[in-house]
Amino acid sequence: MLRTARGLLLSQGFGATTIAQIAGAAGVSAESVYKNFGGKPGLVRAIYEESLLGSGEVPAEERSDAAQRAAEDPRALMAQLGRFVAEVSPLGSPVQLLIRDAAAGGDSAMAALLREVDDARYARMLHNARQVIARGLLAPGLGEVQVADVFFAVTSAELYETLVLKRGWTPERLGRFVEATLVANLLGT
Structure with a gap:
Protein backbone atom coordinates (compact mmCIF):
# COMPACT_ATOMS: atom_id res chain seq x y z
CA MET A 1 0.00 0.00 0.00
CA LEU A 52 14.39 7.42 6.30
CA LEU A 53 15.31 3.78 6.75
CA GLY A 54 17.43 3.94 3.60
CA SER A 55 18.04 1.00 1.34
CA GLY A 56 20.21 -1.16 3.57
CA GLU A 57 19.14 -4.05 5.77
CA VAL A 58 19.93 -1.99 8.88
CA PRO A 59 18.13 1.37 9.13
CA ALA A 60 20.27 4.30 7.96
CA GLU A 61 20.00 6.07 11.32
CA GLU A 62 21.46 3.05 13.12
CA ARG A 63 24.26 2.75 10.57
CA SER A 64 24.99 6.47 10.94
CA ASP A 65 25.22 6.19 14.72
CA ALA A 66 27.50 3.16 14.44
CA ALA A 67 29.76 4.96 11.95
CA GLN A 68 30.00 7.98 14.25
CA ARG A 69 30.83 5.81 17.28
CA ALA A 70 33.47 3.79 15.40
CA ALA A 71 35.11 6.61 13.43
CA GLU A 72 38.79 7.19 13.97
CA ASP A 73 39.42 9.23 10.82
CA PRO A 74 37.27 12.38 10.57
CA ARG A 75 37.64 12.56 6.76
CA ALA A 76 36.47 8.97 6.38
CA LEU A 77 33.46 9.75 8.57
CA MET A 78 32.56 12.78 6.41
CA ALA A 79 32.78 10.52 3.34
CA GLN A 80 30.48 8.01 5.03
CA LEU A 81 28.00 10.74 5.95
CA GLY A 82 28.06 11.89 2.31
CA ARG A 83 27.26 8.33 1.23
CA PHE A 84 24.32 8.23 3.66
CA VAL A 85 22.97 11.44 2.09
CA ALA A 86 23.37 9.89 -1.38
CA GLU A 87 21.42 6.84 -0.21
CA VAL A 88 18.60 8.45 1.78
CA SER A 89 17.98 11.69 -0.15
CA PRO A 90 16.49 10.05 -3.26
CA LEU A 91 14.02 8.28 -0.97
CA GLY A 92 13.18 10.99 1.56
CA SER A 93 13.67 14.29 -0.24
CA PRO A 94 10.88 13.84 -2.80
CA VAL A 95 8.48 13.10 0.06
CA GLN A 96 9.72 16.14 2.02
CA LEU A 97 9.16 18.26 -1.09
CA LEU A 98 5.65 16.82 -1.45
CA ILE A 99 4.95 17.78 2.18
CA ARG A 100 6.42 21.26 1.66
CA ASP A 101 4.37 21.88 -1.47
CA ALA A 102 1.14 20.64 0.10
CA ALA A 103 1.78 22.86 3.12
CA ALA A 104 2.45 25.83 0.84
CA GLY A 105 -0.84 25.06 -0.90
CA GLY A 106 -2.68 25.65 2.35
CA ASP A 107 -3.19 22.15 3.72
CA SER A 108 -3.02 22.65 7.49
CA ALA A 109 -2.36 18.98 8.29
CA MET A 110 0.59 18.98 5.90
CA ALA A 111 1.85 22.27 7.35
CA ALA A 112 1.85 20.62 10.78
CA LEU A 113 3.62 17.57 9.33
CA LEU A 114 6.23 19.82 7.71
CA ARG A 115 6.98 21.45 11.07
CA GLU A 116 7.17 18.02 12.68
CA VAL A 117 9.50 16.67 9.99
CA ASP A 118 11.77 19.71 10.17
CA ASP A 119 11.86 19.60 13.98
CA ALA A 120 12.64 15.87 14.02
CA ARG A 121 15.31 16.28 11.34
CA TYR A 122 16.95 19.12 13.28
CA ALA A 123 16.82 17.09 16.51
CA ARG A 124 18.58 14.27 14.67
CA MET A 125 21.24 16.64 13.33
CA LEU A 126 21.78 18.00 16.85
CA HIS A 127 22.21 14.42 18.06
CA ASN A 128 24.79 13.83 15.31
CA ALA A 129 26.58 17.06 16.18
CA ARG A 130 26.82 16.12 19.84
CA GLN A 131 28.21 12.68 18.95
CA VAL A 132 30.99 13.93 16.68
CA ILE A 133 31.91 16.79 19.01
CA ALA A 134 32.10 14.41 21.98
CA ARG A 135 34.42 12.16 19.97
CA GLY A 136 36.75 15.11 19.24
CA LEU A 137 36.45 14.58 15.49
CA LEU A 138 35.90 18.20 14.46
CA ALA A 139 37.93 21.40 14.28
CA PRO A 140 38.30 23.05 17.68
CA GLY A 141 35.85 25.75 18.68
CA LEU A 142 32.78 24.49 16.84
CA GLY A 143 29.61 24.48 18.89
CA GLU A 144 26.85 21.93 18.64
CA VAL A 145 24.35 24.37 17.12
CA GLN A 146 26.82 25.44 14.43
CA VAL A 147 27.59 21.81 13.57
CA ALA A 148 23.90 20.83 13.64
CA ASP A 149 23.11 23.72 11.30
CA VAL A 150 25.70 22.49 8.78
CA PHE A 151 24.32 18.95 8.99
CA PHE A 152 20.77 20.30 8.64
CA ALA A 153 21.69 22.32 5.53
CA VAL A 154 23.46 19.51 3.69
CA THR A 155 20.64 17.04 4.35
CA SER A 156 17.89 19.39 3.20
CA ALA A 157 15.40 18.38 0.56
CA GLU A 158 15.98 21.76 -1.03
CA LEU A 159 19.65 20.96 -1.67
CA TYR A 160 18.60 17.68 -3.27
CA GLU A 161 15.98 19.53 -5.30
CA THR A 162 18.47 22.13 -6.52
CA LEU A 163 21.37 19.88 -7.42
CA VAL A 164 19.76 16.56 -8.35
CA LEU A 165 16.30 17.45 -9.65
CA LYS A 166 17.07 20.82 -11.22
CA ARG A 167 20.74 20.50 -12.17
CA GLY A 168 20.81 16.79 -12.98
CA TRP A 169 23.46 15.68 -10.50
CA THR A 170 23.51 12.04 -9.50
CA PRO A 171 22.87 11.23 -5.85
CA GLU A 172 26.48 10.02 -5.66
CA ARG A 173 27.76 13.40 -6.86
CA LEU A 174 25.54 15.06 -4.25
CA GLY A 175 27.08 12.77 -1.63
CA ARG A 176 30.60 13.83 -2.66
CA PHE A 177 29.52 17.48 -2.50
CA VAL A 178 28.13 16.90 1.00
CA GLU A 179 31.39 15.23 2.01
CA ALA A 180 33.46 18.17 0.71
CA THR A 181 31.14 20.67 2.39
CA LEU A 182 31.38 18.85 5.71
CA VAL A 183 35.17 18.63 5.47
CA ALA A 184 35.49 22.34 4.65
CA ASN A 185 33.09 23.51 7.34
CA LEU A 186 33.69 21.07 10.15
CA LEU A 187 37.26 19.87 9.86
CA GLY A 188 38.85 23.15 8.84
CA THR A 189 41.07 21.52 6.26
Missing part, protein backbone atom coordinates in the same frame (compact mmCIF):
# COMPACT_ATOMS: atom_id res chain seq x y z
CA LEU A 2 2.81 2.43 0.87
CA ARG A 3 4.66 1.78 -2.39
CA THR A 4 1.49 2.37 -4.41
CA ALA A 5 0.63 5.52 -2.46
CA ARG A 6 4.19 6.83 -2.84
CA GLY A 7 4.09 6.39 -6.59
CA LEU A 8 0.72 8.08 -6.99
CA LEU A 9 1.43 10.95 -4.60
CA LEU A 10 4.82 11.73 -6.12
CA SER A 11 3.56 11.53 -9.70
CA GLN A 12 0.22 13.32 -9.26
CA GLY A 13 0.80 15.51 -6.22
CA PHE A 14 -0.87 15.57 -2.83
CA GLY A 15 -4.01 17.47 -3.81
CA ALA A 16 -4.69 15.50 -6.98
CA THR A 17 -4.32 12.07 -5.39
CA THR A 18 -7.32 10.61 -3.62
CA ILE A 19 -7.59 7.88 -1.05
CA ALA A 20 -9.96 6.08 -3.43
CA GLN A 21 -7.26 6.08 -6.14
CA ILE A 22 -4.64 4.79 -3.73
CA ALA A 23 -6.93 2.09 -2.38
CA GLY A 24 -7.98 0.98 -5.86
CA ALA A 25 -4.43 0.81 -7.15
CA ALA A 26 -3.30 -1.06 -4.04
CA GLY A 27 -6.21 -3.49 -4.17
CA VAL A 28 -7.58 -2.56 -0.76
CA SER A 29 -10.61 -0.68 0.46
CA ALA A 30 -10.54 3.04 1.23
CA GLU A 31 -11.63 2.11 4.75
CA SER A 32 -8.47 0.04 5.09
CA VAL A 33 -6.33 3.05 4.20
CA TYR A 34 -8.17 5.22 6.74
CA LYS A 35 -7.98 2.51 9.39
CA ASN A 36 -4.23 2.03 8.95
CA PHE A 37 -3.15 5.62 8.33
CA GLY A 38 -6.01 7.96 9.23
CA GLY A 39 -6.03 9.62 5.80
CA LYS A 40 -3.56 11.14 3.36
CA PRO A 41 -1.43 13.05 5.90
CA GLY A 42 -0.92 9.86 7.93
CA LEU A 43 -0.11 7.97 4.78
CA VAL A 44 2.46 10.59 3.76
CA ARG A 45 3.97 10.45 7.27
CA ALA A 46 4.34 6.66 6.97
CA ILE A 47 5.92 6.97 3.51
CA TYR A 48 8.37 9.58 4.80
CA GLU A 49 9.31 7.51 7.86
CA GLU A 50 9.86 4.46 5.67
CA SER A 51 12.14 6.48 3.37
